[in-house]
Amino acid sequence: MSTATTSTRSVPTRRRRKDDTKLALLFIAPASLGLLVFLVWPLLTGIYYSFTEYTTLTPPQWVGLDNYVRLFEDPVFWTSLRVTILYVVINIGVQTVVALLIAVLMQRLTQSTILRSLVLAPYLVSNVVAAIVFLWILDTQLGIFNVALGWIGFDPISFWADETWVIPTVALVNVWRHMGYTALLLFAGLQSIPSHLYEAARTEGAGEMRMFRSITLPLLRPILALVLIMTIIGSFQVFDTVAVTTRGGPADASKVLQMYIYDNAFAQYQFGYASALSVALLVILMVITFAQYWMTRAGQSDLD
Amino acid sequence: MTTNPLPLSRRRLLQGSAALAAGAAGTTALASCGTVGAPAGATEIDYWLWDANQLPAYSAAIDMFMAENPDVYVRITQLGWDDYWTKLTASFVAGAGPDAFADHLARFPEFVKLGVISPLEGLGELDALPADHFKQGLQELWTGQDGKRYGVPKDYDTIAVLYDKALLEEEGLSEDDLASLDWNPEDGGSFERMLAHLTIDENGVRGDEDGFDPKRVARYGLGADAGIDYVGQTTWSAFAFSTGWTFTDAETWGTSFNYDDERFAATIDWYFGLVDKGFFPPFGMFGDSSPVQTQVQTGRAALGMAGSWMISTWANLEGLELGIAPLPTGPVGTPMSMFNGLGDSISAQSENKDEAARLIGFLASDAAQQAIGERAPFFPATDVGTEAAVAAYADRGLDVTPFTDRVDAGETGLYPLVENSAAIASIMQAAFDQCWMRQIDGADFASYNERVNALFR
Numbered sequence: 001m002s003t004a005t006t007s008t009r010s011v012p013t014r015r016r017r018k019d020d021t022k023l024a025l026l027f028i029a030p031a032s033l034g035l036l037v038f039l040v041w042p043l044l045t046g047i048y049y050s051f052t053e054y055t056t057l058t059p060p061q062w063v064g065l066d067n068y069v070r071l072f073e074d075p076v077f078w079t080s081l082r083v084t085i086l087y088v089v090i091n092i093g094v095q096t097v098v099a100l101l102i103a104v105l106m107q108r109l110t111q112s113t114i115l116r117s118l119v120l121a122p123y124l125v126s127n128v129v130a131a132i133v134f135l136w137i138l139d140t141q142l143g144i145f146n147v148a149l150g151w152i153g154f155d156p157i158s159f160w161a162d163e164t165w166v167i168p169t170v171a172l173v174n175v176w177r178h179m180g181y182t183a184l185l186l187f188a189g190l191q192s193i194p195s196h197l198y199e200a201a202r203t204e205g206a207g208e209m210r211m212f213r214s215i216t217l218p219l220l221r222p223i224l225a226l227v228l229i230m231t232i233i234g235s236f237q238v239f240d241t242v243a244v245t246t247r248g249g250p251a252d253a254s255k256v257l258q259m260y261i262y263d264n265a266f267a268q269y270q271f272g273y274a275s276a277l278s279v280a281l282l283v284i285l286m287v288i289t290f291a292q293y294w295m296t297r298a299g300q301s302d303l304d
Numbered sequence: 305m306t307t308n309p310l311p312l313s314r315r316r317l318l319q320g321s322a323a324l325a326a327g328a329a330g331t332t333a334l335a336s337c338g339t340v341g342a343p344a345g346a347t348e349i350d351y352w353l354w355d356a357n358q359l360p361a362y363s364a365a366i367d368m369f370m371a372e373n374p375d376v377y378v379r380i381t382q383l384g385w386d387d388y389w390t391k392l393t394a395s396f397v398a399g400a401g402p403d404a405f406a407d408h409l410a411r412f413p414e415f416v417k418l419g420v421i422s423p424l425e426g427l428g429e430l431d432a433l434p435a436d437h438f439k440q441g442l443q444e445l446w447t448g449q450d451g452k453r454y455g456v457p458k459d460y461d462t463i464a465v466l467y468d469k470a471l472l473e474e475e476g477l478s479e480d481d482l483a484s485l486d487w488n489p490e491d492g493g494s495f496e497r498m499l500a501h502l503t504i505d506e507n508g509v510r511g512d513e514d515g516f517d518p519k520r521v522a523r524y525g526l527g528a529d530a531g532i533d534y535v536g537q538t539t540w541s542a543f544a545f546s547t548g549w550t551f552t553d554a555e556t557w558g559t560s561f562n563y564d565d566e567r568f569a570a571t572i573d574w575y576f577g578l579v580d581k582g583f584f585p586p587f588g589m590f591g592d593s594s595p596v597q598t599q600v601q602t603g604r605a606a607l608g609m610a611g612s613w614m615i616s617t618w619a620n621l622e623g624l625e626l627g628i629a630p631l632p633t634g635p636v637g638t639p640m641s642m643f644n645g646l647g648d649s650i651s652a653q654s655e656n657k658d659e660a661a662r663l664i665g666f667l668a669s670d671a672a673q674q675a676i677g678e679r680a681p682f683f684p685a686t687d688v689g690t691e692a693a694v695a696a697y698a699d700r701g702l703d704v705t706p707f708t709d710r711v712d713a714g715e716t717g718l719y720p721l722v723e724n725s726a727a728i729a730s731i732m733q734a735a736f737d738q739c740w741m742r743q744i745d746g747a748d749f750a751s752y753n754e755r756v757n758a759l760f761r
Contacts, residue, residue: 056397057418076730141594141604161530161588163741249531250587251737266390268726269414 050275060272067276077277079252080260081284083167087256088235090171095231098175099182100224104212106183107190116187123181127174131244134173135160160246163253170241170254182231189223190216225296229289236285257281346377349656350402351663353380354388357616358406358459361679365672369663376659396420399653403660407455407649409445410535410725413557415649416448417723422652423452427661430456433668438685439711442645445721449557455647456664457685459676461612462641462716463538464706465632468600469625475502479627482607483706487632489547489570492578495632499525499583502606511583518582525583527596527605532740534732535720538596538609541642544571545717546634556721559760563732563753569746576739587740597621611644612707616681619702630706641707643716645685683708724759731755 050067052060071077106116122130137145138159146156159169193216201211217224239258242248248255248263255263257277265274353362359382366378381402383391389411395401401420415421424430430453435443438457446455465482472479487495503511503525510516511525532539547567552558562568578584590599597614599605601621609631610618619626631639648664650657666672670688677684677692684690690708697704710716722728735752738744 055418056393057420135591136593139591139593140589141591158588158591160591249733249737250741251734251743263726263730266393268730269393269418 046275047279049272050279052272052275053270054272054275055269056271057269063272067273070273071276071280076252076255076260077280080255080257083253083255084236084238084257087167087171087238088232090168091174091235091238092228092232094172095175095179095182096224096228098179099186099227102179102183103186103190104216106187108208116184119180119183121180122177125177127177127240128244130173130177131241134169134176135245138169161250163250166246166250166254170238170245174235174238174241178231178234182227185227185230186220186223189220189227192223193219221296225292228296229292232288232292233285236281236288343374343377346375347656347659348377348379349404349654349659349663350379350381351404351660352388352392352402353382353406354385355406355613355682356382356384357613357681361676361681362667364679365667365675366663368672368675369666372666373662376662378663396651396653401651401653403654403656404648404650404664406458407647409644409646409719409721410729412446412454412647412649413448413721413723413725416454420652421454421649422654422657423448423450423454424456424650424661425452427650428658429665430661433665437668439645439687439690440714441643441716441718442685444556445645445718446647447556455649456668458646458648458667459680459682459684459689460643460645460711461683462643462707462710463542463609463611463631464641465629466597466600466608466610466614466618467606467627467629469627471603471606472627479629482627482629485632486634487543487546488635489543489567489574492574493632496574496578496583499578499607500581501525503583505582511581516582518580521582521585523603524585524599524605525607526578527599527608528585528590529595530590530592531733532736534729534736535642536736537642537644537719538611540571540575541717542609542631542640543575543634544568545640545642546631546636546638547571548636550717551720552722555718558720558722559757561728561753561756563735563756564750569749572739572746572749576742579740579742586742587737600624612704613682615697615702615704615707619700626702628702628704628706630709638713638715639710641710641716642719643711644719727759728756731759 049060051062051064053063053066054060102119106119110116125133137143140146140156140158140161143156149156157165159165197215197219198211201215206214237258238256239262242254242256242259243262246254248259258281261274261277261281264270264277351362351366353359359380363380366380370376370378392401392405396418407415407421412421433456439460442457442460443453446453446457448454467482469479472482482498485495485498486493492499497512500511502523503516503521504523505511505517506520506522507515507517508522511518528539535541536544544567547570549565549567549571550562552562553560576584579586585599585605590604594602594604596605596608596610597618600608601624615626615628618624631641633639648667650660650664654660667676668686670686673684673686673689674692677689678696680689680693680696683693694704694708732752735744735749739746739749
């Protein structure tokens with residue numbers, strides 16, 4: 001509600017207030033409808049299905065906590081959780097450092113719009129396309145990357161079929177795609193840091209490294225925290241890259257949680273169990289997000 | 305026709321360029337083939353299939369059907385293997401599935417369980433279609449546990465050894481040398497000796513010579529696709545069958561798997577043991593970009609095992625003169641090939657089951673089988689169709705009898721027709737991957753077998 005609507009000084013204003021509400025509802029309606037239909041309703045039905053045995057073709061049957069009991073006893077679930085966490089650690093770790101570096105370079109070094117847009121280019125490529133392109137680039141037989149490794153005297157590495165390489169490979173492919181976008185978000189945060197602070201620091205004789213540690217990082221903290229929360233949530237939901245490249249192999253080494261959920265739901269028609277797995281993912285994400293929000297004090301800023 | 309029961313395999317996504325081109329051709333022909341729409345008064349029914357290679361043959365046969373049955377108009381839809389099952393599932397959920405569709409053994413038990421495909425009993429002329437109209441055992445594969453039929457056999461496939469004739473000449477070998485090999489799980493027999501001889505390391509040393517380096521192999525005796533699954537249709541199953549091993553406790557609808565059998569363990573140890581000897585590519589050496597036919601084409605492998613649905617793909621490879629040899633003779637005294645049959649099923653949701661039944665009944669008729677066989681890059685389910693196909697291949701200079709002989713002589717093992725195939729695939733994949741990576745051996749499959757058998761309890 002705007003402040004104007006709280007004014008009751010004259011009749012015309014009051015009449016306008018009535019109109020305002022209707023108009024507001026009208027404006028809110030599409031978004032709310034979308035939220036209800038595509039978010040709230042699926043969320044509620046998903047939670048309901050997690051207590052049922054459901055094939056989508058026959059009516060759901062209530063089974064109580066069976067799916068959750070099974071989940072705790074399912075070794076593949078715990079493997080997939082471990083794999084997912086490894087992925088998130090590598091993906092977010094590398095991505096955040098690289099994105100921060102790019103953002104600072106964009107702010108401190110260049111004003112070129114072309115360069116700034118170029119950094120964003122990988123984000124314009126769809127995940128599936130990026131995955132297919134890297135599937136070929138890193139192919140053991142034909143991949144240009146492995147050919148290049150051969151030139152400098154290394155044996156080809158089977159990035160997609162080696163248990164130790166597969167998750168780092170998937171993680172780094174997604175870093176490539178997302179780093180520009182993350183850098184842009186951080187860059188926006190950097191822009192809000194007043195330039196006079198840098199001027200003052202420079203007058204005091206501080207170098208770029210010192211300014212980065214004492215000005216940029218502390219003042220960027222709230223933005224960085226928010227970006228981290230967003231990217232971690234996204235990272236936990238990795239699916240398309242894995243679905244296109246390895247389908248969870250070799251021997252479940254890249255079976256991330258979403259892949260396992262998909263496999264249960266769409267290959268085995270176990271939508272009930274898949275829903276329970278999804279609810280587990282939701283709970284994990286909620287806990288991580290709240291913990292992170294609290295730890296990084298994302299709501300406060302040191303910038304007054 | 306592939307063994308992969310999962311809906312979204314990258315194998316399909318990134319198959320060799322020939323398949324991609326075929327796929328592209330199929331896509332342009334997608335949706336309604338032939339005329340623009342149904343003539344007035346005709347009942348419109350939908351027929352779906354996944355194999356782009358089969359589209360021309362089926363279009364021709366269905367045109368014949370529509371000429372004979374002007375009151376029915378058939379809309380053909382062809383979708384790639386992955387999209388096919390995803391879309392089929394989604395359209396069943398939405399109640400908008402096809403009336404009749406090409407179905408796979410790895411899928412249809414699930415469909416029966418979900419009640420989305422209709423038994424064929426009581427559907428007009430299909431009742432009069434005897435099982436012996438088809439190649440032996442095919443109708444059995446399409447019979448449910450309730451004794452009812454859920455599909456009309458459409459075509460079938462077997463396995464053989466494929467190679468480049470030029471290589472054979474280079475090696476000074478005759479076709480008979482390849483046709484008379486034997487195999488056993490202990491020392492691999494003359495088949496393994498052949499593989500050893502055909503394997504060459506980077507220094508030009510052969511696999512059966514001193515100083516051979518199994519870690520640096522230029523040409524493997526036997527090629528391998530990127531993945532080997534619980535069915536092993538074109539890989540280990542031929543060897544396992546030839547020891548007398550069977551997948552389950554029953555021919556069809558078994559409820560107890562035999563991955564803990566000694567014969568299976570010995571076969572698997574021999575098969576993946578070829579990796580240690582250097583005659584077979586290690587796990588991950590060839591990805592989806594380089595399937596078996598590409599390995600043989602480029603000289604990275606000497607021999608390849610492949611299914612009959614791949615004959616055309618192999619025959620069209622540039623710079624390769626296709627030769628076909630039978631599988632080696634195993635301990636049971638004959639070669640043994642996996643025998644898989646595809647079928648046409650009718651949707652339980654269809655409002656035009658009678659028209660759909662007329663269609664798939666017609667597709668099984670001699671006239672249609674002849675027409676399909678003549679254009680076939682595969683083997684239609686009846687004798688008439690198969691003969692037409694064999695003749696069509698012979699016209700192209702290809703002797704495909706190493707494939708068909710297995711069926712005629714009864715030297716086949718059935719594709720495992722069981723419930724829970726997707727869950728089994730998921731459990732066993734980890735075992736096969738690890739065994740290929742040489743982390744576990746044949747005896748370790750017993751614990752996976754436990755998990756598989758638990759699905760049936």
